[in-house]
Each structure stands twice: as structure tokens, then as C-alpha cells.
Amino acid sequence: MADTRYSKKWVILAAVSAGAFMGTIDASIVNIALPTISRAFSLEVKTVSLTVISYLITITSLLLVTGRFGDIFGRKPVFILGIAVFTFGSFLCGMSVSFPMLVASRIIQALGGSMIAGNSAALITDNFPPNEKGKALGILGTVVSIGLTIGPPLGGIIIEHWGWRHIFWVNIPLGIAAVIVCVKTLPTLPKKNLIAKLDVRGIILLPLVMVSLIIGVNSLGRIESVNPTSITLISLSIVLAVMFYLHEKKTIEPLIDFNLLFSKRFFFSNIAGFISYFSLIFVIILIPFYNESILGLSAEESGKVLLTIPLVTMFLALLAGVASDQFGEKYIATAGLLIALFGTASLIGLGVGDSALQVIMRLAIIGVGLGLFTTPNNSAIIGAIPLEQRGLASGMIGTVRNLGMSLGVAVSTTFFTLWKEMFVDRGVALNYAFIKSFDRVIIIAVVMLVFGVAFSLFRGKITESSSVYPVVSK
Numbered sequence: 001m002a003d004t005r006y007s008k009k010w011v012i013l014a015a016v017s018a019g020a021f022m023g024t025i026d027a028s029i030v031n032i033a034l035p036t037i038s039r040a041f042s043l044e045v046k047t048v049s050l051t052v053i054s055y056l057i058t059i060t061s062l063l064l065v066t067g068r069f070g071d072i073f074g075r076k077p078v079f080i081l082g083i084a085v086f087t088f089g090s091f092l093c094g095m096s097v098s099f100p101m102l103v104a105s106r107i108i109q110a111l112g113g114s115m116i117a118g119n120s121a122a123l124i125t126d127n128f129p130p131n132e133k134g135k136a137l138g139i140l141g142t143v144v145s146i147g148l149t150i151g152p153p154l155g156g157i158i159i160e161h162w163g164w165r166h167i168f169w170v171n172i173p174l175g176i177a178a179v180i181v182c183v184k185t186l187p188t189l190p191k192k193n194l195i196a197k198l199d200v201r202g203i204i205l206l207p208l209v210m211v212s213l214i215i216g217v218n219s220l221g222r223i224e225s226v227n228p229t230s231i232t233l234i235s236l237s238i239v240l241a242v243m244f245y246l247h248e249k250k251t252i253e254p255l256i257d258f259n260l261l262f263s264k265r266f267f268f269s270n271i272a273g274f275i276s277y278f279s280l281i282f283v284i285i286l287i288p289f290y291n292e293s294i295l296g297l298s299a300e301e302s303g304k305v306l307l308t309i310p311l312v313t314m315f316l317a318l319l320a321g322v323a324s325d326q327f328g329e330k331y332i333a334t335a336g337l338l339i340a341l342f343g344t345a346s347l348i349g350l351g352v353g354d355s356a357l358q359v360i361m362r363l364a365i366i367g368v369g370l371g372l373f374t375t376p377n378n379s380a381i382i383g384a385i386p387l388e389q390r391g392l393a394s395g396m397i398g399t400v401r402n403l404g405m406s407l408g409v410a411v412s413t414t415f416f417t418l419w420k421e422m423f424v425d426r427g428v429a430l431n432y433a434f435i436k437s438f439d440r441v442i443i444i445a446v447v448m449l450v451f452g453v454a455f456s457l458f459r460g461k462i463t464e465s466s467s468v469y470p471v472v473s474k
Contacts, residue, residue, distance in 0.1 A: 011185045012127045013136055017143040018178045019083050020120045022171055023113045024147030026090070029155035029167050030055075036164045041099045053218070054103050058110035059117065060402035061210035065203055067118035067395020068255050072198070075119045075126065075391060076186040080179055082115025087175025093168035114398075122394035125382045127187065131325055133383065138321020138375045145314035149307060202255035205244040213237035214403070217410045256392060266384035266393070268459035269333075270400050273377050275452030276337060276370065277404030279344060279445040282412040283366060284309075286438055287347075287359065293434055294352055295359075305356055308363040309370065316371025324376035329383070333376035334456040340369025341449040348439050348446070352431055373456075380459065416441045 030052060038048040070078040089109030096102035121137060128136040158166050216233030248254040260266060284306065291302035324332045343365030350359065378397050385393040416437050423433035 008185060008187070009127050009132075009136070012187070013124055013139060015178065015181045015185045016079070016120050016123050017140055018174070018181065019079065019116050020140060021143050021147045022083070022174045022178060023086060023116045024144045025151045025154070026086075026109070026113075026168075026171060029151040029158075033155055033159055033164045033167055036159055037102070040164065041102075043099060047099075050099075050103050051106050055106045055110045055113070056402060056406070057211055057214050058107050059114045060214055060399060060406070061207040062111065062114035063118045063395040063398040063402075064256065064392065065118075065206060065395070066114045067122070067391035067393070067398075068389075069115075070119040070122060070391035070394070071389050072391075074188060075123050076182070076188050078115050078391075079119045079123060079186070080182050082112045082119070083175055083178050083182065084112070085109075086112030086116060087172055087179070088112070090168045090171035090175065094165040096165075114395075117398045118395040119391055120394060121378060121382055121397060122391050123186065125379075130383075134321035134324035134329065134376060134379045135318065136321070137379050137382070138318035141317035141321070141375045141378070142314050145310050145317060149310045149314060199248075199251055199253055199255040201247055202244065202251065205240055205247065206255060209237050209240045209244055210399070210403075212240065214406050217407050257389065260385055260389060260392070263384055265459050266381060268455045269377055269380045269384065270396060272333070272337065272452045272456040272459070273374075273381070273397070274400045274404040275448050275455070276340065276373060276377070277401050278408040278411075279340075279449050279452070280309075280366070280370065281405045281408030282441060282445040283344065283347065283363070285409060285412050286416060286441060287363070290350065290434070290438060291356065291359065294350075294431060295354070295356060297356060301356070305359055305363070308360050309367040312364050312367025313371040313374070316368060317375050320372045321375040321379065323372075324379055329376035329380040330456065330459055333373045333380065334453060336369045336372025336374075336376070337449065337453050337456050338369070340366050340373060341446060341453060343367075343369055344442060344449060345446045347442050350438070351435055377456070411444070412441050415444065 034048050034051070037051065038044065041048070066078065066082070086109055089105050089107075089112055092105035092108060093102060096105055120140065124136045124140055125133055155167050158170065212233045216230050216237060219230035219233070245258065248256055248258060287306060288302045291297040291305055297305070320332055320336065343362055346362045346365060350362075381397055382393045419437035419440050420433050423436055424430065428436070
């Protein structure tokens, strides 16, 4: 019986990976097109960035909801619908005759993307035996890393020869093929018949919490925007979060089961994941400025240096997944985060006399750490949740990632700018003001990673068959 259930596991993995690859490559390919799109619609950079921001806000706010929809209505139909909606949104993006139409089309894309991302990991975990779960998620992680890596150069080629609209249209044949393959290969698992008891209030409240939090936090990342509006949005998100929690605790069929959310393994693994993304974005945001302002590299050269992390991560994701199947997720993930900590700490002390090679070597250490950490940590998150609620876990992985990066952008840019201005006002030369501020901000990331290692190490170890989930204080 087990053999029959897992007989098509590799075909299923290929189908799910195709959908995930399409969403991932689109997320990275659009960034390279922003200057071209700004010229096409005669817009400033700040305005054209809405094509990215609208996508990020939409997908982050809906990940938990669409992941839970997969639990309720079946992961197969939700995942396939997500690919179809994403493909249709891609078509509309390429057909956009105005910038508002492009932003609206990106929101449609993000709706489909949330259905894909919110169910990918759960679909794979459902269809692989426990002793191969890490390997399968490692392959998915490799596919995602490849999408992130080849997106910018592929986008440059497409824009150069066919124009910016084709970076969206390239998704259409991929999407159609992915839908056909998924319809034929993905198994239809029993679904919960909860339409009459659907938590409508929760479905409304949760996205409102996420939207207000993300917009408020990102506003704090721009010094000129630290105003009552930012504080109001963050405060509103806290109030809505409390309302959501109180509602979920008393409703019959909650959108999120907080007893599972606060299980020790699930909760600690998510906190460790949040810290890893939060700290990584410090590096991704500040290293390009260091490369160009201190080392004098061009934007193209700086981009090649920054490719070090996804390239190293790509090669280690599968290895980490296989190792976690053999030795357990906790120790592999903790070792990885510890390596990332040392790699991040090694950035402290970079100066005007260093070279791009020295930066690459330090980024490679971070890439090794993240490559060893991410897949086992995701496997631990998925494995901590019963089968019927793995959509929640799959959505949580994406939500934690986007929230960590959003908050990391705000914290890193805010403190870096404040410290740099303080040193310049004291008469410190501009280059040295940059380096001193850079070091201080990286120290924040290092301290956070220390806590991340602790959460990873003390997350506990629960087998998938266990029905007992230790709960942390709520």
C-alpha cells in the first residue's frame, strides 16, 4: 500500500518543481526589467518599484490563507488553479497598456503565486516517505535556487532581444505545460468538507494583519517616511493580530490552529527561519553598496559577486536534505546556521583595502551555512504538522521568509543611514563612516543569528507519527 502511494513520487516532484520554478524565476526576472519598464511608462524608479512591492505584499498576505485552502479543498486543485491564475496574470502583465494595469496584473500573478508557494512543500511531503522527505525538499530548494540565479541574466537576454513584455509571456507555455502535467500526475487526496464552516472572518482578518504590517515596516525603512502613518499601520497590525487570535481561539473550524502553531518544534523552527532571512537580507542589501562605494565595482560586477550565495546554496540544498534524512534535521540545520553566523561575522572589518575576492570568500561561507540550514529547517516545519494541516506549514514557510526579509530591509537600512549620518556629522571621512556603520549593522545580524542558533538547537525532536506536540507558552 505504501509502495502504491509513493509510486509516482518523482513525477509528482517534477510537476511541483515546474510550478515552483515558474514562480521563482518570475520573482527574480522582473527586477532586471525595472529600468526598462520605467522608461516605457515614463516613470520614476520609486513609482515603478510598485511592480515589485505590490507582488510582495499580495503573496505574503495570502500565503497562509491559500496554504490552508489546500488543506480544506485539496492541494491538487488549489495548486493547479494557482498555476492557471499565475499564467493568466503573466499574460495580462505582457499586455498591459498602462502602469496601473501592470500593477493590477502583478497582483493577479501574486494571487496565483501564493497558491503555488503555499502548497508546494506540502504536496511533496505528502507524496514522499519520511526517510526521503529531506531529499525531495532539497531538490525543490535546488530548483528554487536555480530560478533565482538564472532569472536576472535570462531577463537581460529577453529584454535585449524581444523587449520587457516577453519576460512575462515566457511564463505562458511553461504554465500551460505545468497545468497539463499536474492534472495528469498529482494525486487527489481526500478533502475536508468545510465550505459551510469556512472561517470567513479569519480569511479577512489575516491578510489585513499582513498588509498593514508589511507596508508599515517597509515605510520605516525609508528615513523620510518615518511618520505617524507608519506607526499607525504597525499599531493597526498588532490590534488586528490580537483580534484574529481571539477569534481563532473560539471559532469551530479556525483558519489556524494555534495549538499546532505554538508546538515547540514548529514554533522554534519558524523563529530560526525568520532570523536566517532577516539576517541574510542585511548582507544582500549592504554588500552591493560596499562593492560599488568602497571597492569601486560596477553594478554588473557587484551583481556577479552577490551571485555567490545562491550558487553555493543551490549545490548544497540537496546534500543537506539527504543528510537531514540520515542524521536528523535539528543538527544539520543548527550546524548550517552556525556556519552562516561565522560567515556573517567575517564581514566585520572589511575595509577600503580589501578586494572582491575577499568578499566572495566570505559570502561563500554564508552560502554554505544557508545551504545546510534551509532545507532541513523547512523539513522540520513540515514534519511538525499533521498531514491534514501541512498546507498551513507550507504557507508559513513562505510567510516567515517574506516577513523576515521585509523587516530586515527596514532595520538594516534605517540603522545604517542613521549611523552613517552620525559619523559624517562628527567629521569622519565618508568611506570610513560607511565602514563603521556597515560593521555596526552586521553586528546586529550576528547577534540575531546567535539567537537563531539557540532556537534551532533547542527546537526539540518529534517524529512524524507522534501525536504529542510540546507547546511553548502562548
